[in-house]
Amino acid sequence: MVKLTMKTHSKVIYYITIGVLLVAFLLPFIPLFINSFAYDFRWPSVITKNATVRALKYVFYENSSTYESIFNTIIIAISVVVIDILLATPAAFSLVRYEFKGKVIIKGLLFAPIIIPSFTAIMGMYVVFLKLGLTESIYGVILAHILPTLPYMIMALMVSYSTVDTALEEQAAVLGAGPISRFIYIILPHILPGMVAGASFTFLISISQYFLTFLVGGGKVSTIAIVMFPFISGGDNAIGSVYGVLFSALAIINLVLIDFILKKYYKKRKFKII
């Protein structure tokens, strides 16, 4: 079999294209970084001449709400992840394993928040939240964050469940394992990657929320997005940039952590059905 190879010069064109677009995609990060360290980084400076940690100082030392907002953001995100896992694990199992009446409609209902923006529901729900005391409370925010995240967790788990080999479950049953034992010893270890993927995505979505947090929390519940806002809608660019970098750092840490956990998991248990 003769594999046709491309002539070198035409490949170069493609590399250049990719290169240009790559730069375009990464470009936006540059001013963000520079700005964080900038002293008077104003037009028309292309590169700052005076590096300063003024903005960093402000964000991390002087502004007490920074730490509170970081704390809140993480607490909220983790709570949402935990609740989503508890809700989605049985739901995804049912959707993969069983056929039942109304399944299509139920699926539609569960996945609707992916496409219909959650704020439409939250704005309608506001009066009820008010009556229940959930507004301006972290609990209300957590509840609100469940809406855009739960469908993704369900999806991630569904993918994992669909790869479980039922022959293994049958074997466990013959050896005396009831439904709960089968879930704990056979199924759960298998769906862990899906759970981790769903958790990672959920975390990302939750920390990124501004509008939802603002609608429910009313500015009293401060997350990184909330604290960042006044600085970016026409305020101090340097400070805004630091928050921006903080945000990106959080997201990247989340991703790296997930990658690491998954790698360890796959190394430990070579998942071949043998």
Place this chain on the structure above:
Amino acid sequence: MWQKSRPYILILPSLIIIVTIFFGGLTLGLLQSLGLMGIGGDSHLTMNAYRQLILSKDFINSLALTLKVALVSSVLSGVLAIILVRVLFILGENRKTAIIRKVFQVPMLVPHVTAAYIIMLLFMKSGWISSIAYSIGITKSIEAFPSVVNDPNSLGIIITYIWKETPFIMLMVFPIISRIQDSWLEIAQVFGARRQEFFREVILPLILPTWISSVLIVFAFTFSDFEVPYLLGITYPKFISVYSYNMYYNGQLSERPLALAANFILAIITAMLGIAAYKLIKIRDFKEVRW
């Protein structure tokens, strides 16, 4: 009996949360927009809010702008995604392209608020690119730099969406390409097809349904997004989401039903787009079973 209802019981917790809060919220919003549940105790069923909206110039202009921007953003993202995916495919599968592919996914990590801000830092009149332009001599002053953010053409918003959503569409399309490539590429090459031709003849038609449905999803998202237009948009016309927000929080109580009516219209439009996207994905699944 326990056995029969098991599937429903497992779904119940998730379903309860979503139905009560999400659909409950939508329903309450609908009811409020229809004049019921009036705050001042004054409730009767009326289509007043909707009538006012449709007659309102502000609303119509908002709707038009939002639709236009969503359309442009989603289509351009889709096109850029295809271009990138094609170039990456032609360059082949190796360590380098794998890394490049991962790098293009980076914008997905950044929340939309931050993305909007980043674009602003780049493109505003006193922004970085303007500084570069001035330094090189392309522009002569701050004013000479074109209006890209907070401009009537919503360029800044469109750029932000393209930056954020192109990786998403690429992500949706990648798995299909790798499956096709594993199965059919070598055979096609034996028959004399170069990668470019293989892409055009085999891959493109097969990823079309998924591509369209991803573009629809991006359309639905950009159409209803709040944060980006809030930061980068102009005061008039506002995007539908900002329009509704403004009306709810800065308007009078009597205007609330209008805001919620706008929300309901938003919800209906995105729901229909979702159903269309879903139907398209099902076509792809059906096609795959065939081959």
Place this chain on the structure above:
Amino acid sequence: MAKLELRNICKRYEAKYTESFSLSNINLNVEDGEILSILGPSGCGKTTILRIIAGIIKPDTGRLFIENIDITEMLIENRNFAFVAQQPLLFPNMNVIENVAFGLKMKGISKSERLNSAEDMLANLGLKGFEKRLSFQLSGGERQRVAIARALVIKPKILLMDEPFSALHEELRVNMRELLYKIHTDNKVTTIFVTHFKEEANYLSDKIVNMSKGKIDEISTL
């Protein structure tokens, strides 16, 4: 009293992409301690019978009796049978000894006791020293032996084997059947052995059931 009795078992399958399949009027008695082989070509229904006995499939009509007790409705996990399939089906998230001890764990036996029993059984099957290995570190024959150890250690009422050696090469198959015969001589567990190899059936069995197309053709005692 027969240890296991199948009375008028019938099962019909409507398969989507292949032909429909029908198991009709299966009547079978298995005596305590005997090895019974079910011999027949692929697709004749022998695997289905085994899965019905294990409780994985429910028959359309007919009853199942263990020591005269009707177990047709009983759940899989309560039957105390054991099943060795063509694929070893070792649990990938456990090592060899955890796999073997699994059935004992389900019975609530203490950790030290079950690990001891598992170790002994592994030694019986020539796998001493393999305890901590993971399934991908074993050869085909070794994996099947672990699967057999896992099945035997729980002292099942009935041992069900579905073409357990068919995936192995010929020399290994002969070794395995000799090993099985020796083990059976030691602990006399009632065994139902499904195969399409005549020599295997002849070597191992006390009784052979010949099947084709969902029906029993002949039962011969050796």
